[in-house]
Amino acid sequence: MKTKSILKATAMAVIVGGTPVYAQDMDALIAAATDDGMLSTIALPHSWCGYGDVIAGFKEKYPDIEVNELNPDAGSADELEAVRANQGNTGPQAPDVLDVGFAFGPQAKDEGLTMDYKVATWDTIPDSAKDADGHWYGDYYGVLSFVVNTDLVDNVPQDWEDLLKPEYANAVALAGDPRASNQAILAVMAAGMAMGGEAGTASGEAGLEFFSKLSEAGNFVPVIGKAGTLAQGATPIVIAWDYNGLAWRDTLEGNPPLEVVVPASGVVAGVYVQAISAYAPQPDAAKLWMEYLYSDEGQLGWLEGYCHPIRFNDLAAKGAIPQEMLDALPPAEAYEQAVFPSLDEQAANKEAVTANWDSVVGANVQ
Known part of the structure; x- marks a missing residue:
């Protein structure tokens, strides 16, 4: 008899602030997840948000659950496609859990790709960053920044307009394909807002025009930027989340030296969200993974990877954040102008960018 049936019998609904929250019997959940025996993740590079240590922490805590890591470099659109393509597939190719950009959460729910x-710790997640029915919930956030190889770039750019200068020929790359990657889609939004476009369709259109100019100037490199391309000099400047840049800086240990700059304008903060696939072959392992991520331990794991966890304010209020973690973060003033676009604004921007990148910019990022 599978232990999943025990879990169903021991789950108990309670009310917190008028919202139903399901208080799991953790012993039963652990038993059911152990019975699953495996957890299939997708799109979790170890350098992203401290995921290497987060995954290691989960393995150490639950050694009987194998973590099957699918396509670490996938984008948010790729994650949803993996769920669509594996409906009914109980093999290791099917992801159990998703970590996608904010705008992809509602899309996945609308398509029936997620389970509630x-x-x-549900009540400590801000209402603005979660689906009321529990289909997706914010996990962490950061801001778009310039990650610069200072061995190759003498004058470090401080704002978006700087990237158009001739001195940055064949130097500037995105950290993803703007037709599929949430990070890249929001980078176009940030550039568009710096150019005066309001968040939404206008930012997408203005951002596309900016990248068209960047490409025409010969400054845009149609290669997905990452630590390796920075180190090799293929992409001396990469537009990426601040936490990715800071993690790459640590990984490269000064060879080459990297500088992470939050631009003076167009500072866009992006919230990512977690979800469980509606077709998860290992649903109880997926639930246990979520419990781990949203525990204090899991949230601090993201913070150690330079991401602001969604429960940051709750952790800070109860003094749960070690001072050395706070000291390792960029100065607070770098984030003062950060804009948190709404779901509607992100959706409108995403539609403008993904539908028109090829016709306006014409650069095949890969």
């Missing part, structure tokens, strides 16, 4: 689940 509310973690024990």
